[in-house]
Amino acid sequence: MKKVQFSGIAPPLLLIAPQMAIVVIFFLWPAAEAVRTSFFIQDPFFGRAVFVGFDNYVNAVTRSDYLRSAAFTGVFVTAICAISLGFGLLFAVCADEVLRGEGPYKTLLMWVYAIAPPVAGLIGVMLFDQHIGPLVDFFAFFGWELQTGVDYWDTAFAMTVVAAWKQIPYNFIFFLSGLQGIPRSLREAAAIDCRSPARRFWTVVFPLLAPTSFFLLVINITYAFFETFGVIDVMLKGEPGNNPVSLVYKVYLDGFRGQDLGGSSAQSVILMVGVMLLTVVQFRFIERRVHYA
Amino acid sequence: MTPADGSRGGVPTLEITGAVKRYANGHLAVKGVDLHADEGEFVVFVGPSGCGKSTLLRMIAGLESVTEGEVRLKGRVVNDVEPADRDIAMVFQNYALYPHMSVYDNLAYGLRNRKIPKPEIDRRVREAAEMLQIGEYLARKPGALSGGQRQRVAMGRCIVRDPAIFLFDEPLSNLDAKLRTQMRLEIRRLQRRLGVAAVYVTHDQVEAMTLADRIVVLNGGRVEQIGAPVEVYNAPASTFVASFIGAPAMNLFPAEAEGGAIRVDGGSAPAPARARGAVTAGLRPEKARLVPAGGGLPFTVETVEELGATRLVHGHVGAASFVVSLEAGVSPPGETCAVTADPADVHLFDRGSGARL
Ligand SMILES: Nc1ncnc2c1ncn2[C@@H]1O[C@H](COP(=O)(O)OP(=O)(O)O)[C@@H](O)[C@H]1O
Ligand SMILES: [Mg+2]
Numbered sequence: 001m002k003k004v005q006f007s008g009i010a011p012p013l014l015l016i017a018p019q020m021a022i023v024v025i026f027f028l029w030p031a032a033e034a035v036r037t038s039f040f041i042q043d044p045f046f047g048r049a050v051f052v053g054f055d056n057y058v059n060a061v062t063r064s065d066y067l068r069s070a071a072f073t074g075v076f077v078t079a080i081c082a083i084s085l086g087f088g089l090l091f092a093v094c095a096d097e098v099l100r101g102e103g104p105y106k107t108l109l110m111w112v113y114a115i116a117p118p119v120a121g122l123i124g125v126m127l128f129d130q131h132i133g134p135l136v137d138f139f140a141f142f143g144w145e146l147q148t149g150v151d152y153w154d155t156a157f158a159m160t161v162v163a164a165w166k167q168i169p170y171n172f173i174f175f176l177s178g179l180q181g182i183p184r185s186l187r188e189a190a191a192i193d194c195r196s197p198a199r200r201f202w203t204v205v206f207p208l209l210a211p212t213s214f215f216l217l218v219i220n221i222t223y224a225f226f227e228t229f230g231v232i233d234v235m236l237k238g239e240p241g242n243n244p245v246s247l248v249y250k251v252y253l254d255g256f257r258g259q260d261l262g263g264s265s266a267q268s269v270i271l272m273v274g275v276m277l278l279t280v281v282q283f284r285f286i287e288r289r290v291h292y293a
Numbered sequence: 294m295t296p297a298d299g300s301r302g303g304v305p306t307l308e309i310t311g312a313v314k315r316y317a318n319g320h321l322a323v324k325g326v327d328l329h330a331d332e333g334e335f336v337v338f339v340g341p342s343g344c345g346k347s348t349l350l351r352m353i354a355g356l357e358s359v360t361e362g363e364v365r366l367k368g369r370v371v372n373d374v375e376p377a378d379r380d381i382a383m384v385f386q387n388y389a390l391y392p393h394m395s396v397y398d399n400l401a402y403g404l405r406n407r408k409i410p411k412p413e414i415d416r417r418v419r420e421a422a423e424m425l426q427i428g429e430y431l432a433r434k435p436g437a438l439s440g441g442q443r444q445r446v447a448m449g450r451c452i453v454r455d456p457a458i459f460l461f462d463e464p465l466s467n468l469d470a471k472l473r474t475q476m477r478l479e480i481r482r483l484q485r486r487l488g489v490a491a492v493y494v495t496h497d498q499v500e501a502m503t504l505a506d507r508i509v510v511l512n513g514g515r516v517e518q519i520g521a522p523v524e525v526y527n528a529p530a531s532t533f534v535a536s537f538i539g540a541p542a543m544n545l546f547p548a549e550a551e552g553g554a555i556r557v558d559g560g561s562a563p564a565p566a567r568a569r570g571a572v573t574a575g576l577r578p579e580k581a582r583l584v585p586a587g588g589g590l591p592f593t594v595e596t597v598e599e600l601g602a603t604r605l606v607h608g609h610v611g612a613a614s615f616v617v618s619l620e621a622g623v624s625p626p627g628e629t630c631a632v633t634a635d636p637a638d639v640h641l642f643d644r645g646s647g648a649r650l
Contacts, residue, residue: 185388187374188356188389189383189390190378191356191375192354193377193383193450194402194403195378195406229634
């Protein structure tokens, strides 16, 4: 990294000002507002707010629909990470075998990254469509009448698969470039030291992918928590009914549909604290086992 | 194997016959190579970059497939044997240490995969570490070691395996000059002590000369010459070998041979009587003598390089540039003088093919 010495404090401050402005306007300020609102009950029609202390929090975490949503979110996030990281890695390993040293293919594969996530999301939703979805027909063949948007478990299944499917190309690209970054001689040294390719993978290649995996784990958890909003919304078509919803989607439902701004703010603050804790845990305990070569 | 090519009899540790390597893209990197390494022998592949040295070494290791021909280790054909099952150990140019494992684990990894009992692994690792003086770094990761220390760890990884043969691919090229000389001696000492055969790849002819029991000079995927370092130095088989082995390089110049002398530009110098007609003559800078004009091949002094122990006098013989190495303090006899030599020191090569006459 090239180091530049500024004279005075003004130029560097000026340079980070736009970034800071964005952080303040779109993150810090709304966050502070959410914290403030979470201590009030808003009257949606007359704009009066009544201070209620921690009532909204107590209310939120003791309600059965909140707990149900939290349990679903836990399973949902875990499943998405497992599926999308697992398949991303599997595909990357397959591609890496073919790609070693072949320049043109590599560039072509980068396209996956450029076009895949949004398109994959659309395709995923279509695959599960009640009327035209081939997957619905496929499962019907085995006697499973998939009722996305109607049956709780069917919807949960479809949501998880589509959300995970959407993330696979992203993980694939990062794993692939991680694999390609491992020097050839290192794999060759391993080939001399160890007969079993599977064992070589788990003892040499996978540990060297640890920085990539750690990064992707953080990204995928964040994705599963927050960015799956769109997939859930499309699947539910605005009719939550008896269907599973993630905590983030529930914040939206309670706040904007249920007009319970205080309760919804409390939920979002709980989420915020949860994510902060998760991040701390990730960096404290997982990163310690990661080897940055 | 005939005694003429240096074999000591018995089953050679390594034997390569008719080895050809064609890469997937059609490039022919090795074009039919025959060679062998006896028990405990140190064989060095030397040649310019791209001549196929690494390819040949990697064919021995099993890291590249053998297109044609056979590779045998201790009499067993290993063409289709996995690298891990070949009983070889290899030091890579960039060492290829496992960055996520401690030095101890780097050494032990291959042994653990072979299901060798723990106490035995520990004994071997500590013995190798002691031999290489890396005992105090066993708990460190390779990232926390210097280049020379990594080099030792890479050697240690080979030693603990107690293989039939060591393979080295330019292992010293990432070290600075001083360390290179030191490690070179150490590699030789270790190999002697362990009595394990070795194949060593380098583009550095000094390394080749100092390390080898036998040098294999490669050029464009073919063997130019195989022989002991002095043989290759004293009787290069071709102009290619002549110019590649020895520093400063042998002077090569067109001359007329007339049975007992060579003639250039009206001057003449004694030479072996083997040839007549147009030849390429060769004379090493340290074997050339400068004498007053008329006493040999006409030579004009252009520049003198002072090297301390020697001086290099640059000039031309005929149209070819020519270097004479003089002892310190000795000056050329004049601006225009002549080059001569003992006839035994003059090499004669075919003008067309470059082969030794
Ligand atoms: N994987 C490969 N595919 C195609 N050609 C290769 C490959 N590896 C090496 N080569 C070519 O084969 C020739 C010999 O390479 P190499 O054995 O590495 O040479 P050296 O080690 O003597 O410098 C070179 O011309 C190189 O470009
Ligand atoms: Mg090479």
